Amino acid sequence: MREKSRGSLSRCPSRQQVPSVLGRSSMALQGVRVLEFAGLAPGPLCGMILADFGAQVMRVDRLGPATPTWMARGKRSLALDLKRPEGAAVIRRISRQMDVLAEPFRSGVMEKFGLGPEILRKDNPRLIYARLSGFGQTGRLSKVAGHDINFLALSGVLSKLGRSSETPYAPLNLLADFGGGSLTCALGIVLALYERTQSGKGQVIDANMVEGAAYLSSFLWQSQNAGLWSQPRGKNMLDSGAPFYETYRTSDGKFMAVGAIEPQFYALLINGLGLNCDELPDQLSISDWEEMKKKFAEKFAKKTQAEWCKIFDGTDACVTPVVNLEEAALNEHNQERGSFITDEDHNVSPRPAPLLSRTPAVPSTKRNPLKGEHTEEILQEFGFSKEEINQLYLDKIIEPSKLKANL
Numbered sequence: 001m002r003e004k005s006r007g008s009l010s011r012c013p014s015r016q017q018v019p020s021v022l023g024r025s026s027m028a029l030q031g032v033r034v035l036e037f038a039g040l041a042p043g044p045l046c047g048m049i050l051a052d053f054g055a056q057v058m059r060v061d062r063l064g065p066a067t068p069t070w071m072a073r074g075k076r077s078l079a080l081d082l083k084r085p086e087g088a089a090v091i092r093r094i095s096r097q098m099d100v101l102a103e104p105f106r107s108g109v110m111e112k113f114g115l116g117p118e119i120l121r122k123d124n125p126r127l128i129y130a131r132l133s134g135f136g137q138t139g140r141l142s143k144v145a146g147h148d149i150n151f152l153a154l155s156g157v158l159s160k161l162g163r164s165s166e167t168p169y170a171p172l173n174l175l176a177d178f179g180g181g182s183l184t185c186a187l188g189i190v191l192a193l194y195e196r197t198q199s200g201k202g203q204v205i206d207a208n209m210v211e212g213a214a215y216l217s218s219f220l221w222q223s224q225n226a227g228l229w230s231q232p233r234g235k236n237m238l239d240s241g242a243p244f245y246e247t248y249r250t251s252d253g254k255f256m257a258v259g260a261i262e263p264q265f266y267a268l269l270i271n272g273l274g275l276n277c278d279e280l281p282d283q284l285s286i287s288d289w290e291e292m293k294k295k296f297a298e299k300f301a302k303k304t305q306a307e308w309c310k311i312f313d314g315t316d317a318c319v320t321p322v323v324n325l326e327e328a329a330l331n332e333h334n335q336e337r338g339s340f341i342t343d344e345d346h347n348v349s350p351r352p353a354p355l356l357s358r359t360p361a362v363p364s365t366k367r368n369p370l371k372g373e374h375t376e377e378i379l380q381e382f383g384f385s386k387e388e389i390n391q392l393y394l395d396k397i398i399e400p401s402k403l404k405a406n407l
């Protein structure tokens, strides 16, 4: 998303500024070397998280025409043909000096290249070999293709999502791809890095989106007997059944989000709506929720979003405006915190989270790497001679960087 002229977003200190801004501190993952194999979405976010917190992430791209990539800030790109033994041999040699390898393929693909964990971890016992898949490295589905919605479906979580009048609804590709996939894989890598400081050994991480999404939803599983989910989907308190945990349209076609769960906050909501608790059914009277929703909807439809904000802002009524991405970046609270940053192309994106007090992430503000932009640089860094690199060109294992081609 590009920065609008209105409001000034905080500029994230660039890496060059870090010493002056943060004194002598370095980022938490400074010096960790990661080889990320290019994937669709879960792998790239996992790699971006590591890069944001200081890791040196090198992405292994396929040869051929560039395809759109996202979440590549702070990474470098090495493009080579893994299907050729000479290409796989390059990766095997580089992996000897790697801390982490992260691959986003179906189970068995890396083994086809002769780059499975048994081989690479024998070469480099300190290597942390992270495998981010959909269904995991074993099991009847381990070699089956799939996307977020499939993994969310098989985790059981999708069956609980969506309004009662509709089919189950996957919230974009956030829960399985990114929450259950990228984040749990990044957590696994950090856990393995920490453990390696004690044992001196790496290990294999089987991160997968079915189990990651299920794990993320542990509350759902562990609260089944708490009466929170006794109604059909879309009729419970937190799944759009309750009037006090819902979104409502305002007179100007925007929306307000209401999350007034506790009685003391619910009382403030009722007051802000100009209603009287004494004239209403009990807050937790499920049979009255449908009617209450209609009453709340009528009320919210009478004022604009800005007018409701004047009534509820700063109160404990748990009522907030539903803002779009641009508004979120310009929101005063978010601006006070510097929650969103802009890169040198004026693209706006969320600041890395969480915020570490002494060694915060300092994401790169530079553009994403072009496919193969750093192939030669990386090969030289890992000891390949000019002659070896030239031979790789001749054998079409690597190809000239698009940047050079554009010059």
Ligand SMILES: C[C@H](CCC[C@H](C)C(=O)SCCNC(=O)CCNC(=O)[C@H](O)C(C)(C)COP(=O)(O)OP(=O)(O)OC[C@H]1O[C@@H](n2cnc3c(N)ncnc32)[C@H](O)[C@@H]1OP(=O)(O)O)[C@H]1CC[C@H]2[C@@H]3[C@H](O)C[C@@H]4C[C@H](O)CC[C@]4(C)[C@H]3C[C@H](O)[C@]12C
Binding pocket: 037, 039, 040, 041, 042, 060, 061, 062, 063, 067, 068, 080, 081, 082, 083, 104, 105, 106, 109, 132, 133, 134, 135, 144, 145, 146, 147, 148, 149, 173, 177
């Ligand atoms: C990015 C947008 C959002 C996508 C999110 C989506 C909702 C997801 O859920 S992503 C999660 C996908 N699943 C997993 O990651 C689980 C594990 N992985 C897999 O299951 C599989 O990898 C797979 C199903 C994702 C893909 O299967 P595939 O058979 O292709 O690959 P694998 O079996 O894993 O084997 C890898 C093969 O690749 C070869 N390889 C790898 N590296 C190299 C190399 N360096 N050299 C040579 N070969 C290499 C390897 O050999 C294997 O080959 P073989 O199989 O032959 O052995 C996207 C949402 C919409 C997209 C856009 C849209 O589709 C339109 C355009 C389409 C165009 O084609 C591209 C641009 C688009 C704009 C496109 C862009 C984005 O993708 C989207 C925006």
